[in-house]
Amino acid sequence: MAQVLNVAQLPGAQLPDAQLPDAQAQVARRTHLTLLAVPEMHCGGCMRKVELALASVPGVECARANLSAKRVAIMTTARAPTVEPYLAALQGAGFEATALADVDDNTSARVQDRDLLKRLGVAGFAAMNVMLLSVSVWSGHAGDMPKSMQTLFHWMSAVIALPAVAYAGLPFFRSARNALAAGRLNMDVPISLGVGLATAMSLFQTARGSEQVYFDAAITLLFFLLIGRVLDQRMRVRAASAAENLLGLRSPAASVIFADGRIERIATSDIVPGQRVRVTSGERIPVDGRIIEGSTEIDRSLMTGESLPQRACVGELVYCGTINLATSIDIEATAAAEDTLLADIARLMATAEQARGRYVKLADRAARLYAPAVHILGAATFAGWLLAGQGWEAALTSAIAVLIITCPCALALAVPAVQVAATSSLFKRGMVLKAPDALERLSEIDTIVFDKTGTLTFGTPSLVDADTVQASVLAAAAALAAHSRHPYSLAVTAAARSRQLRVAHAKDAVEIPGLGITGVVDGVSVRLGSASFCEVTACGVTGHTPRGPAVWVRLGTSAAVALKLQDSLRPDAVKTLQTLRASGYSIEILSGDSRGAVEQAAATLATEAWQAEMTPADKIARIDALKRSGRKVLMVGDGLNDAPALAAGHASLSPATAADISQTAADAIFQGARLAPIVDLLAVGKAAQRRALANFAIAIGYNIVFVPLAMAGHVTPLIAAIAMSASSVAVTLNALQVRGAVGRELS
Amino acid sequence: MTALAWLVPVALFLGGLGLYAFLWSLKSGQYDDLEGAGWRALDDEQHPDMAGVDARPAVEKNASCVKDMRALT
Numbered sequence: 156m157a158q159v160l161n162v163a164q165l166p167g168a169q170l171p172d173a174q175l176p177d178a179q180a181q182v183a184r185r186t187h188l189t190l191l192a193v194p195e196m197h198c199g200g201c202m203r204k205v206e207l208a209l210a211s212v213p214g215v216e217c218a219r220a221n222l223s224a225k226r227v228a229i230m231t232t233a234r235a236p237t238v239e240p241y242l243a244a245l246q247g248a249g250f251e252a253t254a255l256a257d258v259d260d261n262t263s264a265r266v267q268d269r270d271l272l273k274r275l276g277v278a279g280f281a282a283m284n285v286m287l288l289s290v291s292v293w294s295g296h297a298g299d300m301p302k303s304m305q306t307l308f309h310w311m312s313a314v315i316a317l318p319a320v321a322y323a324g325l326p327f328f329r330s331a332r333n334a335l336a337a338g339r340l341n342m343d344v345p346i347s348l349g350v351g352l353a354t355a356m357s358l359f360q361t362a363r364g365s366e367q368v369y370f371d372a373a374i375t376l377l378f379f380l381l382i383g384r385v386l387d388q389r390m391r392v393r394a395a396s397a398a399e400n401l402l403g404l405r406s407p408a409a410s411v412i413f414a415d416g417r418i419e420r421i422a423t424s425d426i427v428p429g430q431r432v433r434v435t436s437g438e439r440i441p442v443d444g445r446i447i448e449g450s451t452e453i454d455r456s457l458m459t460g461e462s463l464p465q466r467a468c469v470g471e472l473v474y475c476g477t478i479n480l481a482t483s484i485d486i487e488a489t490a491a492a493e494d495t496l497l498a499d500i501a502r503l504m505a506t507a508e509q510a511r512g513r514y515v516k517l518a519d520r521a522a523r524l525y526a527p528a529v530h531i532l533g534a535a536t537f538a539g540w541l542l543a544g545q546g547w548e549a550a551l552t553s554a555i556a557v558l559i560i561t562c563p564c565a566l567a568l569a570v571p572a573v574q575v576a577a578t579s580s581l582f583k584r585g586m587v588l589k590a591p592d593a594l595e596r597l598s599e600i601d602t603i604v605f606d607k608t609g610t611l612t613f614g615t616p617s618l619v620d621a622d623t624v625q626a627s628v629l630a631a632a633a634a635l636a637a638h639s640r641h642p643y644s645l646a647v648t649a650a651a652r653s654r655q656l657r658v659a660h661a662k663d664a665v666e667i668p669g670l671g672i673t674g675v676v677d678g679v680s681v682r683l684g685s686a687s688f689c690e691v692t693a694c695g696v697t698g699h700t701p702r703g704p705a706v707w708v709r710l711g712t713s714a715a716v717a718l719k720l721q722d723s724l725r726p727d728a729v730k731t732l733q734t735l736r737a738s739g740y741s742i743e744i745l746s747g748d749s750r751g752a753v754e755q756a757a758a759t760l761a762t763e764a765w766q767a768e769m770t771p772a773d774k775i776a777r778i779d780a781l782k783r784s785g786r787k788v789l790m791v792g793d794g795l796n797d798a799p800a801l802a803a804g805h806a807s808l809s810p811a812t813a814a815d816i817s818q819t820a821a822d823a824i825f826q827g828a829r830l831a832p833i834v835d836l837l838a839v840g841k842a843a844q845r846r847a848l849a850n851f852a853i854a855i856g857y858n859i860v861f862v863p864l865a866m867a868g869h870v871t872p873l874i875a876a877i878a879m880s881a882s883s884v885a886v887t888l889n890a891l892q893v894r895g896a897v898g899r900e901l902s
Numbered sequence: 903m904t905a906l907a908w909l910v911p912v913a914l915f916l917g918g919l920g921l922y923a924f925l926w927s928l929k930s931g932q933y934d935d936l937e938g939a940g941w942r943a944l945d946d947e948q949h950p951d952m953a954g955v956d957a958r959p960a961v962e963k964n965a966s967c968v969k970d971m972r973a974l975t
Contacts, residue, residue, distance in 0.1 A: 198941060199940075199941025199944055200941075202938055202942070221934060222938030223934075223935045223937045223938060224935070265934075269928060269933075272933065273925060273928060276921055276924040276925055276928070277921065279921075279924075280918070280920065284913060284914060284917050287913060
């Protein structure tokens with residue numbers, strides 16, 4: 156089945172019939188699967204629109220959207236030569252999609268995910284049934300269960316538990332074997348040893364008709380541990396698929412103009428530096444290049460985080476993945492497809508993610524001490540009893556009791572219980588903690604690096620001095636703006652609404668993409684758009700243009716009026732940064748935006764450390780420099796260009812408006828217009844760390860009491876059960892105290 | 903004791919049934935898109951959509967072949 160699955164999921168692959176059973180071969184013979192990434196798919200309505208739009212494309216049998224992965228699988232009867240009809244259909248429905256044709260599908264990760272879930276299911280089934288039998292035996296001690304019945308129950312437990320332990324425990328056994336082969340110890344070694352020894356010893360005791368049988372402990376432990384593994388695996392699949400969707404932003408094909416004037420569509424990967432490429436309006440730029448003909452507006456948000464379109468004239472560099480908004484341009488490729496800035500971002504992100512993977516979690520550090528300690532104690536117990544003249548069976552029974560008692564129930568709960576309590580309390584305050592282990596990294600933060608656009612600011616423009624604009628002009632502009640979704644238009648509409656102007660209905664409104672809108676308002680023809688569209692000045696001439704971005708409006712033949720726009724700061728940005736600074740955090744602003752804009756924002760926020768015009772690589776370099784000087788950096792950013800920096804930071808945070816890739820790279824996401832959640836998040840991180848340490852103290856205290864008892868051979872299953880649940884309850888209650896930390900000032 | 907002769911196999915059978923149901927649901931891809939599944943339950947398929955055009959034929963065509971796709975993936 157695995158083979159079938161691999162072939163079937165290769166986009167557009169023809170399935171080899173010979174390997175398939177009849178029914179499947181029949182399906183396979185007439186089908187091809189294509190995968191598209193649709194990053195803007197956010198709800199059920201979107202899924203439906205995406206599926207229906209694709210289903211109406213000729214040749215498409217059906218389409219199935221996956222909301223979690225933000226992908227759609229398309230099944231077709233014949234192999235389609237390009238994915239462009241699908242992309243066009245989706246564009247018609249209002250979605251931007253990208254092909255995942257040259258991206259490896261994360262099939263192996265998904266297969267692993269299913270494999271772990273299967274093992275979890277088996278462990279759960281076995282754990283419940285073995286527990287059912289064990290509880291009967293335990294209560295039988297108090298009642299009148301005859302010895303023969305006990306032995307029968309033990310045998311039944313063995314029959315259920317043995318295959319289940321072998322199957323469900325395989326991932327742990329493998330990992331332990333690999334660790335030992337490499338000469339290391341990991342948490343899986345004591346787990347494997349404990350489970351393996353407990354199972355083997357229980358089998359032996361069952362055969363002898365003894366009372367000390369631990370099948371239930373072995374299989375239940377595996378069940379709980381597998382839950383953790385599954386959650387971990389899911390997180391990783393999600394991160395991997397988001398990185399692949401990023402690479403999907405490359406256009407699959409591009410129009411290349413050859414020396415003899417011929418225009419041909421060729422695969423992006425075949426473009427060589429020096430070739431002339433035509434990019435039409437609305438198209439993503441396929442490779443990094445220099446404009447050699449035409450001037451246009453470019454959406455550079457992928458690179459700079461700046462959502463406002465920027466003018467680009469002949470001679471300027473444009474980057475792969477950015478969008479040509481206005482007119483058709485010709486560019487000369489300066490890099491091959493695999494050397495573009497976009498490919499660099501994906502590489503940077505992968506490297507940064509790996510670096511973070513090397514961070515040793517508190518629980519793992521504990522495990523490094525704990526694992527050898529457990530083994531030594533177990534071995535000492537065995538040797539001690541043997542030397543004391545007891546038989547090897549009694550000695551081994553006591554040693555296993557030590558392993559079972561130390562099987563890290565409270566210890567395993569210590570950190571996750573705190574994480575659950577912290578996550579839920581943060582959730583109530585509008586923050587989603589994606590990576591619960593980020594809490595302990597957050598508690599160590601001493602430096603906070605902010606991106607500007609979209610993080611400290613809203614990332615959407617608003618009108619400057621909206622009150623000084625003549626009311627009739629603004630009303631006319633708003634009448635036209637109502638017909639457009641351009642960020643500038645939204646700003647004009649919002650300004651008119653906040654001044655409560657009466658906005659007339661515009662007749663014959665026509666939007667010319669990248670330029671502006673024309674229409675008739677109250678009998679006067681009005682133009683709203685770029686300077687050139689309103690016949691003010693052309694590209695390159697800045698004499699009459701105000702500083703910064705602006706949109707022009709022209710009523711009839713009167714002179715055009717400029718409406719200045721700016722990206723405003725979040726309402727509590729100044730106060731939040733003050734609070735953070737007062738609590739001892741040092742703050743920096745790293746932005747891809749222009750010098751002037753960043754300088755102004757930094758001045759308002761009283762932040763001295765700022766840098767502008769930074770590329771994603773610059774941001775990573777700065778964060779690495781901070782790291783080398785011993786700082787623990789919290790990166791707060793939203794743009795695609797911040798994604799590598801988010802992955803590089805010791806911990807990271809994104810607003811909910813951030814690009815999907817950035818949200819994936821970030822540890823936590825905050826919602827709403829305010830920045831105050833950052834203060835809460837850091838407070839919770841610190842409180843969580845305190846509670847986690849207290850939990851370790853409780854767990855260790857429990858071991859200090861019970862391990863000697865177990866070594867002395869005094870622990871019966873009943874005592875073990877009571878002790879284990881008591882310590883777990885204590886740890887959980889302590890963890891719940893974290894909820895009080897939110898809303899308190901930083902300490 | 904005859905109670906036990908019944909009880910234990912019945913418990914195992916019911917547990918096995920649950921396990922089988924879980925493995926089946928896993929194999930049929932019900933855990934592949936947990937977010938989307940929640941939305942699909944709310945989807946009213948009888949509702950004309952897409953700018954007033956009756957979407958029913960498209961919805962039915964799509965639903966009939968999604969099964970085939972499942973068999974493959």
